[in-house]
Each structure stands twice: as C-alpha cells, then as structure tokens.
Amino acid sequence: MRAHPTCENAPCPGAWGHEPRRRTEKRRDPPTRYSALSGEDFTGQDLISARTSHLRFTRCTFVEADLRQAGMDGCSFKLCDLRRADLRGASLRGAVLSGCDLRGADLRGADLTGVDFGRVNTGRPRYGLTDITGALLKGAILHDVRHEEVIGWQSAADDIA
Template sequence: MVDEAPSKPALSALPRHATVIRQVFDGRDLSTLRALNLRFDRCSFRGADLRHATLDGCSFKLCDLRGADLRGASLRGVNWAGCDLRDADLRDTDLTDARFGFVNTGAPPHGLTDVTGARFDRAVLRDLKAEDVVGWNG
C-alpha cells in the first residue's frame, strides 16, 4: 500500500473487471461513485463515504470496510469474501443477488466475512447468500 489510491474519477474510468490491489481509501469521499464489475483485493475503505455509490457486480476480497457509509448504494451482485464490514452502514442498500462469503485461508476462523454491528435497515436482501459469516442474523 505504497502508491496513492486512485481518485474517484480514476476509479470510475477503470474498465470492467479491472483489479485494484492493496489501495487505501480510508475516510475518502467516494459518494456517488460509479464503478461496475471491479475487483478489489486487500483494499481498505475504513470510514469511507460510499453513499449512493453504484458498485454492481464488484468483488471485494479480504477488504476492510469497518465503519464505511454505504447508505443507499447499489450493491447488486456484489461478492464480499473475507471482508471486515463491522459497524458498516448498509441501510437502504440494494443487495440483490449479493454474496457474503469467506476466503479459504486454511486456518478457520480466518478468512470469514464479519458483519458484526453492520446496519441493514430497509436494505433489499432479495436472493442474498450468506455462508459462514460472523455476526449475520439473517
């Protein structure tokens, strides 16, 4: 995590299925970001503002989203694998066809997605899949 993370316009300009690796977006204003089908690997979004972002089809692997504000975001088909979403705000999000899962690290319970304290009030959870998720009450 040495280089400066891409700006919101640079993220929006990335082609579908591009991979963003080990970037830090902590506390950044990424509200209304439109980034489709991107792959985020070991990125940090702690406390980031992602309100009303459109992240449909994106994949997050081993990412830190603790305390991130995702209110009103479109997260259709998003895959969360081994991510830390503790205390994230997912109110009013669209999580249709999303998947909360894990990464096989070979050492359980490592690699599990953690949603402890995350808020899902009024979120659309149609066809959402949650497998081996810490803090899930669904």
Template sequence: MTYMNDKASPKQLLNSLPLYATVERQVFDGQDLASLRPQQLWFVRCSFVGVDLRHSALDGCSFKLCDLSMAHLRGASLRGVSMAGCNLRAADLRDTDLTAARFSSVNTGTPPHGLTDVTDAKFDNAITRDMKFKQVIGIPSRFI
C-alpha cells in the same frame, strides 16, 4: 494496481478503470467516494475504513479480504456484489440494494481467519432479495 497515478482523485481513477480491472492493496480510508460508479471492479486486500460510499453503484463488484468497517454505504446499489473474507463491522448498509449479493469466506488455511464479519452492520430498509450468507460472522437474526 497499475492504473493509479497522482494526477486525478481516487474517485476519478476508480470511475475510469476498465471493466473487471483489479485494484490491489490500495487504502481509501476516510475518503469521500460518494456516488462512485465503477465498472465491476475486483478489489483485493483494499481498505475502505470509514469511507463515504453513499449512493454509489457498486453492482457486480468483487471485494476479497477488504476492510469496509464503519463504511458509509447508505443508499448504495450493491446488486450482485461479492464480499469474501471482508470486514464489514459497523458498516452502514441502510437503504442499500443487496439483491443477489453474496457474503462468504476465503480459505486462508487458518480458521476463523478469512470469514466475512458483518457484526453490528446496519441493514435497515435494505433490499435483500436472493442475498446469500456462507460462513459469515455476526449475521443479524432476521437473515438466519
């Protein structure tokens, strides 16, 4: 990502990126990004392990091969988000709006690599209208 510099916080930088900007190979582990409001960014191979994204508006964002394990997304708006080949193990997705969200895989050529994993993710009280799962590991039985 060519937009990041050391003068602003990661939250300020992400909020200032233009529509559809690509963020690649950035590590946000453990950061406080609560109430983030980016403009439909494309995240590729980024790490958000244990990050605080509560009440963020990530509508239309795309995550490809990203690690969101143990991420705190409670109350976030994830309308139309795309998660392809992502790790969402033990992520907190309670009270999120997942309307039209897509969870899918990425063809890495070596199965089972490239599958999205939602094992132990919490979906309590989430809005799941038109949510789609395709080649995903750990889907809760209520979505099958």
C-alpha cells in the same frame, strides 16, 4: 471438369482441378477483462455516488469511507476492510464480498440483491470469513443474498425488522 463440393468452381490444384474454398472464421470480440485494484487505501475518502461495475478489489481498505449512493454492481471485494464505511443507499447488486470486515458498516437502504457474503479459504480457522457484526441493514434490499458462514449475520438481521 467436375467441381469439388466445397470449392464453388474456384481453381483447385488438387485432383478435382480447382482450389478448395477457404473458410473464414467469425471474428470474435476479445474476452472482457475486468480491472483490479489490490492493496489500495481509501480510508476516510469521500466516494459519494462513485460509479463502477465489475471491478475487483483485493485487500483494499475503505475504513470510514463515504460510499453513500455509490454504484458498485457486480464488483468483487476480497479480504477488504470496510469497517464503519457509510454505504447508505449504495447499489451492490450481484457483488461478492469474501472475507471482508464490515463491522459497524452502515448499509441502510442499500440494494444488496444477489450479493454473496462469502469466505476465503485461507487455511486458518475463522480467518477469511466475512464479518458484519454491528452492521446496520435496516431498509436494505436483501433479495437472493447468500450468507453462509458470515460472522454476525444473525445480529445484523435482527436490525432489519
């Protein structure tokens, strides 16, 4: 009896006289799912040295929150209120801040490498843009920062020098 080319001599009910070898699929790890918070209020909270990564914040409030030395690499902030938040020395590498209010936020010494200060298309003009008017950026690491259509970027950038 001739062996079927893919059966390796196992019994096959077919014309070849043995059963075809079953292919085993490689086990794949489940896709990574990121946690998300929506509408949470962290106003005035002490979040010094908090550590999280790849967390999605939507419409969260961090007004006057203390986020000094926080590690929030790869996090996404969409339509969040970070007015007067203290982010001195925080790490936001690769984070996305879309449509966020950062007026008066203190980002001195923060690592903003690869941060995308974006916007959210809300259909209403001037709404959904990130605003960093009066934010303090002196000593911040701004390598590969994207900042198209950011309100107050020029005045904040003047603070860097």
